Amino acid sequence: MAKWSDYARSILGSEDDIQKSYPVQFKDKRGWLVMSNRKLLFLEEEGFISLKYNKALELPYSYIAKVNVTPKLIVILDGDGEEFNFTETDVNLKIIGKGLQDLIAKSKQ
Numbered sequence: 001m002a003k004w005s006d007y008a009r010s011i012l013g014s015e016d017d018i019q020k021s022y023p024v025q026f027k028d029k030r031g032w033l034v035m036s037n038r039k040l041l042f043l044e045e046e047g048f049i050s051l052k053y054n055k056a057l058e059l060p061y062s063y064i065a066k067v068n069v070t071p072k073l074i075v076i077l078d079g080d081g082e083e084f085n086f087t088e089t090d091v092n093l094k095i096i097g098k099g100l101q102d103l104i105a106k107s108k109q
Contacts, residue, residue, distance in 0.1 A: 004043050007053045008034045011041060020099045024074075025088040026056060033086060033096065035103050040064070040076070042086075057084065061107040069097030076100075 008018055020035040026042045031053070034041040042057035059078060068075040074086040074097050089096065 024086045061104045
């Protein structure tokens with residue numbers, strides 16, 4: 001099991017679970033976009049041989065106003081209009097965006 005997932009679980013706590021995760025870039029930093037039942041995390045990956053992770057973003061789904069997906073970019077707007085851009089992944093960004101939109105909708109039920 002990857003260490004990033006252990007770190008993500010420690011942030012989420014026992015009431016929330018990881019649903020999806022993808023390697024992406026955020027603010028020119030590589031790391032993991034982690035989607036749980038309730039929130040979105042970006043865990044920045046540092047190091048080469050000995051990896052270390054830092055939480056660079058924690059955004060509850062209730063605070064996400066809009067998700068836009070283009071072929072090269074996922075743009076998330078929060079309730080204050082702040083923009084978060086995610087790029088460069090081996091996974092089709094449309095798949096990531098759809099997964100995020102589905103989890104946001106499910107969290108509102």
